[in-house]
Amino acid sequence: MADTLSASEDGRNLVYHATRSKGWTKTETSLWIEDAHTSRATLKRFWQGKAIDRHTFQEICRVAGVNWEEVATPQPQTEAAHPPAMTLKPEPRHSPWIPSLDCTGTRWVGRTATLANLTDRLTHTTRVLSLVGITGIGKTSLAQQLLTDRDLQAAFPNPITISFNSESPSFDIVIHTLLGQQKYDAKSQSEQTAIHDRALIQALIAKLQSKPYLLVFDMLETCLTADEQGQHRFKEPIFEQFFSQILQAESIASRVIVTSQDQLPVLAEGRYQERIHQELLTGLTSSEAIALFQQWQIEAATPTEADCLQRIIAVYEGHPLALQVIAGEMSDAPFDGEILAYWSEYGHEVETVEAIKADPQLDARTDQPRLDRYTVRLKDLVKQRVEKTFQRLYEANSIAGLLLCKNAVARIPTERKAWLFQIRVFPSEAQEAAFELLQRRFLINAVQYKHRVRYQLHCLIRRVALDALDHITEIVESPGTHP
Ligand SMILES: Nc1ncnc2c1ncn2[C@@H]1O[C@H](COP(=O)(O)OP(=O)(O)OP(=O)(O)O)[C@@H](O)[C@H]1O
Ligand SMILES: [Mg+2]
Incomplete structure (x- = not known):
């Protein structure tokens, strides 16, 4: 049995999210050090993934509430020899088949009154809740908080998140997610006739009646278009029919939370005001x-x-x-x-x-x-702020700038090795350093999916990085300019 243990990358992420979800600040970190009978220097080594005394390692994990075996870098020869750890696993925040929207939600602060109010509304009359506000203001994070609210989980124990953050967002994804492949194929084979749409809507509403689902439609602004007066309407009318049917139904078992940078169009001709609520986030x-x-x-x-x-x-x-x-x-x-x-x-x-x-x-x-x-x-100020941050990151470490830009191309979260693959021409230490720099500067969000950690960019950071992609690729990758 090795006397020392070191934390793996994924393990450190587990501990990171566990402590974040407890909302630990400096004070609690000092207590953590005390309770684990260790020192700040050892904790630092732990975070760096360096080997530390086995017992201390286990204590650090125990106090953080994480199973140390999931944190330690695997050691094949000892794995079979040890009985399962005695510490309890932290309860997963969501059912394993639902990816969490964004692990940074664990850093959540404030908006207590808003959360209480929205929970109350959703458990009573509100069927469609739209969270609106400018980019980065916290709509997705608030939706995430609602998904983890105990009262809402009790009332609507079936969470489903649909993100419209794709190249060509469309209602098809709703059909596909709620009705499965079969209906999805049926729709694409046929013309999108009114009859067909009505049948689809009926099937969708029946699904939402069958169980209390809590549906989140994230980034629905991508499915809207504005007219000359600045009024928004859905690009596909079927969205409007879907929402209107939810509002008009005599009763409905499920609820829908929408996040959007733009206000939703008027639904069901403005009737059923008590069944729809817009929350403007500042x-x-x-x-x-x-x-x-x-x-x-x-x-x-x-x-x-x-x-x-x-x-x-x-x-x-x-x-x-x-x-x-x-x-x-x-x-x-x-x-x-x-x-x-x-x-x-x-x-x-x-x-x-x-x-x-x-x-x-x-x-x-x-x-x-x-x-x-x-x-x-x-x-504009926020965008300029992100641009400046990006510029300074690039000046501090051009490889980190390149890493950010190259990974901005992907919309979906990807694993660390996929991120690093994009800058594989550089030495591995430089790749690691660049990735860690992005983490230290809070520029990438970790997302947990089936116990695997993946990384993604907030869409505003992504847009700024994409704008810089060509320019930076040319400078950093052109011969003779490698740092
Ligand atoms: N109440 C909060 N507590 C802690 N962090 C927050 C809070 N609200 C937002 N954040 C952080 O701010 C960042 C932006 O939030 P979020 O992604 O929810 O914005 P958004 O309104 O959904 O943006 P977009 O419209 O571009 O999708 C996230 O990294 C999130 O963790
Ligand atoms: Mg969002």
Whole structure:
């Protein structure tokens, strides 16, 4: 039996998500170290995947609530010799056949009143809930939180998530997911006649009546199109029929949660108002955003630091994705979580945005506010923020920039080795370093599927990276410019 153990990549991810789901901040991490009778230096080695004392390793996992055998790098000769671990496995957050939307949901903070209100609505009269707001504001994460809500799980124990984040999103995916391959083939063979659509809708509604499903339609804006007046309608009318039937049915066992950057068209001619609810998401409150920074281990120790953090939160109006990429830069070298060090380097950028926002002529220059209270400003600011972050990442490590860009092509989450395959021309240490840099800067999200961890980009980061793809590929991969 080896005296030491080291944590595998997947194992570290398990521990990472377990501690995130408990919402551990610096304080709890200190208690973790204490309870496991270890030191910060050993915990650091654990995170780095380096060998540490076997007993300490098991204690670290025990306190985190994770089975150490799932965390340790496999050691074939000892595997058979050991009885199963005594620690309990953490309960899976979802049924194994449902992929979690996004593991970063485990970092969730705030929106408590909204969650309680929406849960209450869904367990009562609301049949279709639409979560709307600008990109990165937290719609998918909120849907994820609702899926894990105990009351909703009890009332609607059959979760199904359908993402419309595909090259050519269409209603076919709804048919395919709910009715299976058979009906799907039947539809594609025939013309999309009205009769056929009606029969399909009936079959879908019957399915939703058969069991209490909690359906999530993620990124439904991809199935909408705007007319000259800026009103949205579905590209395929069958969507409207589907939703209208859900609203019109005398009773329905299931519920649908939609996330969309654009407002849904009027459904069922605006009748059944109590059965449909739109929740417009705005940024996090200041105290929620402070709590979010704490999750990333960034805490103000002095009033000056608190003021800097507040100003960052204020200019980005509590936008979680913007704050996430800032926290990623702040946590990484050379700042290592030092708020003032970050401020002295980049505080001027925040001041510039403050000045722009204070300009009284700004409102006249920007487009009219659309569905939400935001002008286009915040959306633009967030995009610029992500672009700057990307630029700085590329300057710090061009291979990491290339890694991000090349993997932005894929919409679906892929495994780490598939990510690294894209930069296989570089030495393996450089590949590893680039991947870890993306993780440290919170630019990639881990997604768990059937106990395997895959990685994906938020769609805004993906778009920014795709824009840079050609340019960066040319520079980084052209002969003579390799770092
Ligand atoms: N309340 C929250 N607590 C912690 N993190 C959050 C919260 N809300 C959002 N985030 C984080 O912000 C990022 C963006 O959120 P999310 O992907 O849910 O946005 P979105 O509104 O669905 O964006 P899009 O319209 O582009 O799909 C995610 O990484 C998520 O983890
Ligand atoms: Mg989303």
